[in-house]
Amino acid sequence: MKKFIIGPIICVLFLISTLGVFAAGENVISMRLASDQPVTAPGEKGFSFFADRIKEETNGQITITLYPNAVLGSGDECVEQAQAGVLEMAKSSCANLGKFIPIMDIFSIPYLFRDKDHYWKVLDGEVGSEIADYTEEAGMKLLFWVDAGARSFYNNVRPIHTPDDLKGLKIRVMGSDIMIKTMEAFGASPTTTAFSEVYSALQTGVIDGAENNPPSVDKMKHNEVAKYYSLDEHMMIPDTLVISLDVWNKLTKEQQDIFIKVSKETQEFVKKEWAKQEVEGLKRISVTTKINLIPDKSAFIEAVKPLQESLSPKFEGYIEKIQAVK
Numbered sequence: 001m002k003k004f005i006i007g008p009i010i011c012v013l014f015l016i017s018t019l020g021v022f023a024a025g026e027n028v029i030s031m032r033l034a035s036d037q038p039v040t041a042p043g044e045k046g047f048s049f050f051a052d053r054i055k056e057e058t059n060g061q062i063t064i065t066l067y068p069n070a071v072l073g074s075g076d077e078c079v080e081q082a083q084a085g086v087l088e089m090a091k092s093s094c095a096n097l098g099k100f101i102p103i104m105d106i107f108s109i110p111y112l113f114r115d116k117d118h119y120w121k122v123l124d125g126e127v128g129s130e131i132a133d134y135t136e137e138a139g140m141k142l143l144f145w146v147d148a149g150a151r152s153f154y155n156n157v158r159p160i161h162t163p164d165d166l167k168g169l170k171i172r173v174m175g176s177d178i179m180i181k182t183m184e185a186f187g188a189s190p191t192t193t194a195f196s197e198v199y200s201a202l203q204t205g206v207i208d209g210a211e212n213n214p215p216s217v218d219k220m221k222h223n224e225v226a227k228y229y230s231l232d233e234h235m236m237i238p239d240t241l242v243i244s245l246d247v248w249n250k251l252t253k254e255q256q257d258i259f260i261k262v263s264k265e266t267q268e269f270v271k272k273e274w275a276k277q278e279v280e281g282l283k284r285i286s287v288t289t290k291i292n293l294i295p296d297k298s299a300f301i302e303a304v305k306p307l308q309e310s311l312s313p314k315f316e317g318y319i320e321k322i323q324a325v326k
């Protein structure tokens, strides 16, 4: 009789243990991370580092698959998906986040930062973390700031030396109101186009020009279809990596701590990669495109001063807080 009982018990125990293995397998959390540039761009290289480090630190419990090149949609579309909890993580420029989190628009204000050092002091400091916290009100959490350097004009009509040179040029911008108003203040004619469409819009003459940082111009090969690149550095709009709050809240405290630690590492990784690619990018751009520096930017700064002043009430003291960071 005993024989007949022990056999099935062993079978049941075996089944339970195997089910346990499968259950552990099921516990592996797979996440997707969507972004809009080729894997060789500084931010995207950072995301690959991020994915590897998260996998390593969680002993393979969390795996992240990258979806670069806007395959899951434009910047806005990916933020919408992350907000709705149908996409785990998205890279987004603060200019796109502004539609969901109004304070993020502050970074589209031209000449808001004095220089790169000021930019990082703000983002890494108290003001940056207060602004980042607003992301949670929109159903997301900002994991880290992704370096996005300074944006400058490139076009097919003439080199830009003063704001007057922008008069009448049709310039593509992201869908941010402040970017549109900035172009108007410079006398240009702004138009919003998806980032992935900029190359063909330049090639076919639908737009005269656009504005972006050197690594983006280089990685998206916009220089192939732009004659002039004029380094007026009118905006420093950071990119971000956001995670859906639904997804974040389902992580254990230990997993969240790993994300926070790896986010810090990745922010630093991208900073270094950015500095390197800015130099290399400009070199490559100069092969196809005439680059001009604008050492004295005062005419550009003056042209947008009224706009900057008019925006002060909207941001309830944050412009002043940013300016006060030394």
Ligand code: GCU
Binding pocket: 036, 075, 092, 093, 148, 174, 194, 195, 212, 213, 216, 239
């Ligand atoms: C930069 C930025 C992107 C953004 C793009 C744009 O390249 O890194 O996040 O989408 O500009 O101008 O649309």
